[in-house]
Amino acid sequence: MLEAIGLSKTYNEAVALEPLDLRIEPGEVFCLLGANGAGKTTTINLFLNFIDPTAGVARVNGMDVTSHPLETKAFLAYIPEQVMLYQNLTGLENLEYLAALSGKDRHPRARLREFLVDAGLPAEAVDRRVSTYSKGMRQKVGIAVAMAKEASALLLDEPTSGLDPQASNEFSSLLKRMSDAGVAVLMATHDLFRAKESGTRVGFMKRGRLVQTLRAADIGHSELEQLYLSHMRD
Amino acid sequence: MVALFGLIVGFGLYNGASRVKAWEATLAAASRDQDERLEELRERSDQVDSGELAPGLYNHPRSPSYVGGVRGQRFAMAPPGPLAVMAIGQSDLHPQYYKINNRSSQSFLDDDEIENPINLLTGRFDLGFVIVYLFPLLILALSHDLISAEREQGTLAMVLSQSVRARALVVGKALARLGLAVALVVVPSIVGALAAGVDPLRADAAVRLPLWIGVVVAYAAFWFALAVAVNALGRSSATNAVILVGCWMVLVIVAPALLNIVVTALHPMPSRVELIQATREASTAASREGSNLLARFYEDHPDLAPAEIDLNPADFWIKVQASQESIDQSIAPVLARYDAQLAHQQAMVDRLGFLSPAIVAQEALNDLAGAGMARRKLFLEQVDAYHKEWRAFFVPRVMRREMLSRSDLDNLPTFTFREEDAGAVARRVGLALLGLGIPTAVVGVAGLWGFRRVRIAG
Numbered sequence: 288m289l290e291a292i293g294l295s296k297t298y299n300e301a302v303a304l305e306p307l308d309l310r311i312e313p314g315e316v317f318c319l320l321g322a323n324g325a326g327k328t329t330t331i332n333l334f335l336n337f338i339d340p341t342a343g344v345a346r347v348n349g350m351d352v353t354s355h356p357l358e359t360k361a362f363l364a365y366i367p368e369q370v371m372l373y374q375n376l377t378g379l380e381n382l383e384y385l386a387a388l389s390g391k392d393r394h395p396r397a398r399l400r401e402f403l404v405d406a407g408l409p410a411e412a413v414d415r416r417v418s419t420y421s422k423g424m425r426q427k428v429g430i431a432v433a434m435a436k437e438a439s440a441l442l443l444d445e446p447t448s449g450l451d452p453q454a455s456n457e458f459s460s461l462l463k464r465m466s467d468a469g470v471a472v473l474m475a476t477h478d479l480f481r482a483k484e485s486g487t488r489v490g491f492m493k494r495g496r497l498v499q500t501l502r503a504a505d506i507g508h509s510e511l512e513q514l515y516l517s518h519m520r521d
Numbered sequence: 522m523v524a525l526f527g528l529i530v531g532f533g534l535y536n537g538a539s540r541v542k543a544w545e546a547t548l549a550a551a552s553r554d555q556d557e558r559l560e561e562l563r564e565r566s567d568q569v570d571s572g573e574l575a576p577g578l579y580n581h582p583r584s585p586s587y588v589g590g591v592r593g594q595r596f597a598m599a600p601p602g603p604l605a606v607m608a609i610g611q612s613d614l615h616p617q618y619y620k621i622n623n624r625s626s627q628s629f630l631d632d633d634e635i636e637n638p639i640n641l642l643t644g645r646f647d648l649g650f651v652i653v654y655l656f657p658l659l660i661l662a663l664s665h666d667l668i669s670a671e672r673e674q675g676t677l678a679m680v681l682s683q684s685v686r687a688r689a690l691v692v693g694k695a696l697a698r699l700g701l702a703v704a705l706v707v708v709p710s711i712v713g714a715l716a717a718g719v720d721p722l723r724a725d726a727a728v729r730l731p732l733w734i735g736v737v738v739a740y741a742a743f744w745f746a747l748a749v750a751v752n753a754l755g756r757s758s759a760t761n762a763v764i765l766v767g768c769w770m771v772l773v774i775v776a777p778a779l780l781n782i783v784v785t786a787l788h789p790m791p792s793r794v795e796l797i798q799a800t801r802e803a804s805t806a807a808s809r810e811g812s813n814l815l816a817r818f819y820e821d822h823p824d825l826a827p828a829e830i831d832l833n834p835a836d837f838w839i840k841v842q843a844s845q846e847s848i849d850q851s852i853a854p855v856l857a858r859y860d861a862q863l864a865h866q867q868a869m870v871d872r873l874g875f876l877s878p879a880i881v882a883q884e885a886l887n888d889l890a891g892a893g894m895a896r897r898k899l900f901l902e903q904v905d906a907y908h909k910e911w912r913a914f915f916v917p918r919v920m921r922r923e924m925l926s927r928s929d930l931d932n933l934p935t936f937t938f939r940e941e942d943a944g945a946v947a948r949r950v951g952l953a954l955l956g957l958g959i960p961t962a963v964v965g966v967a968g969l970w971g972f973r974r975v976r977i978a979g
Contacts, residue, residue, distance in 0.1 A: 369675055
């Protein structure tokens with residue numbers, strides 16, 4: 288579903304991402320671990336076609352994102368660390384607007400309301416202005432957008448940082464539901480615990496390079512932390 | 522802000538309407554005045570006929586000099602333009618009527634009305650001013666952060682991760698705001714204009730009103746295109762605001778002032794003092810020459826010489842008339858220089874005005890309202906023709922020492938203003954629309970080209 292082939296990005300000599308080869312199948316949750324500036328966000332931005340690659344291609348559902356930006360984005364849903372919405376609109380109105388931008392068949396309002404509640408937003412909050420929402424609630428609107436556009440790949444950039452443990456747990460179960468439904472997930476995170484819990488694979492990034500990938504099931508919580516620290520040390 | 526702008530539009534219209542009212546009142550007073558004087562002439566003429574009244578030497582109600590140069594003088598009046606409430610322009614700098622006489626045109630062209638010089642200097646706060654100067658500021662307030670605000674709020678990433686092109690987003694947002702901004706100006710303007718008495722069914726207004734809306738839309742589109750182009754630079758909202766206000770200063774304030782300086786430097790007007798001096802010298806010479814002049818006049822116009830050849834040098838009226846002709850001839854070259862320089866200036870403004878959309882829009886709005894230079898020129902031409910007609914009626918009678926007949930008093934030449942042909946206005950405004958459309962297209966295309974790649978994060 289998500290595929291990077293020799294994908295790299297350089298800003299005036301500074302290497303943000305060294306040639307990356309990566310394949311994420313439907314139903315897989317790939318967690319990218321690494322320090323700030325390791326190239327995690329760059330990778331996600333390349334899949335979103337927010338930046339041009341220096342070399343290589345990023346593919347979504349077999350299509351190059353630079354030559355088919357609109358078609359590939361129809362498959363993608365993006366949840367940044369802070370899901371920022373229009374403060375003066377309600378959660379429902381934000382969802383309506385973002386879903387309408389995707390240009391797919393319009394859902395009736397009642398259906399959009401269901402998506403929001405399904406994503407875990409309290410029913411009473413649906414018609415409240417987003418300015419009153421917590422970070423977790425805004426993220427749920429982001430998930431509802433993914434549901435409404437029937438995304439087949441999710442790009443998550445540190446979604447659980449700053450969430451309380453309960454909200455973080457809720458988020459993980461949502462993620463699980465989506466991957467069970469066949470959605471491919473690429474998640475950049477600092478949260479080793481969540482990576483082990485929800486990930487099918489984890490990858491370590493360091494100075495723009497993907498240095499190691501392994502199956503999450505093959506490693507324990509404390510081993511993962513040890514491995515992470517040893518990668519960061521040298 | 523929207524309500525404030527509505528108030529400003531209303532204030533501009535109110536000023537336009539009160540100006541038109543004052544104008545119409547002036548013309549009505551002038552009409553009344555000339556009718557009363559004529560009526561009085563007829564009465565006195567009847568009294569003279571019946572022997573009730575002995576006419577004086579210089580105020581005989583049938584004397585062509587007295588009627589044509591003093592008591593029977595009529596006004597050549599220009600009514601307010603078809604959409605005068607919507608723009609006053611410089612029409613308040615010029616008289617709306619002239620009192621025609623049988624002497625040189627210099628004797629009436631400078632009889633200006635008295636007006637508060639501060640108003641004349643700054644121009645009125647009319648709808649045209651609101652649109653050309655203030656409307657762009659409203660537009661810039663609505664559009665300087667078209668995309669930069671979304672980047673600063675963080676919503677840009679959410680929006681652009683949907684299947685939508687940045688260009689489509691920009692164009693959609695700009696068009697929606699353009700619609701709002703135009704509606705904010707056009708709706709109250711049209712409602713106000715109709716309330717102030719513009720009749721949309723008159724063929725003239727039916728052409729001018731749609732063109733007026735077209736100019737407002739084109740002018741607004743230019744400023745939106747500029748805002749899009751500045752947003753494409755990817756700077757912060759605050760930087761965008763500074764850049765755009767700078768553009769406003771240059772295009773709306775500096776460019777017209779600069780154009781004015783360039784035009785007057787390249788084609789300076791001859792000194793007014795020179796004209797007055799020439800007129801004085803000519804009249805002194807004329808009165809000094811006195812009877813010689815009169816003799817020369819009859820030599821030039823033998824057909825006008827009276828049957829009994831006893832030239833009486835004391836014949837005051839005839840001498841006055843003859844000297845007028847001489848004065849006209851001697852100041853004609855000075856006046857021609859004036860007209861030529863004015864024509865040069867106008868031609869240059871017409872050409873260089875295209876450098877600033879504000880100048881193009883202002884000229885077009887004035888033109889449509891009937892406050893433009895073209896209508897002014899047309900009026901002066903009609904005044905000139907009427908003056909000639911007036912003189913042709915009176916001067917031969919003066920020189921032949923004839924008296925007017927009673928029926929002549931009922932058949933004095935009258936002035937009727939012929940309104941400008943709407944087609945000619947439409948052609949000029951069409952050119953102005955082109956002058957607004959081309960920069961809009963250039964700036965807009967450059968802006969959209971800049972949006973092929975958008976910086977997502979602040």
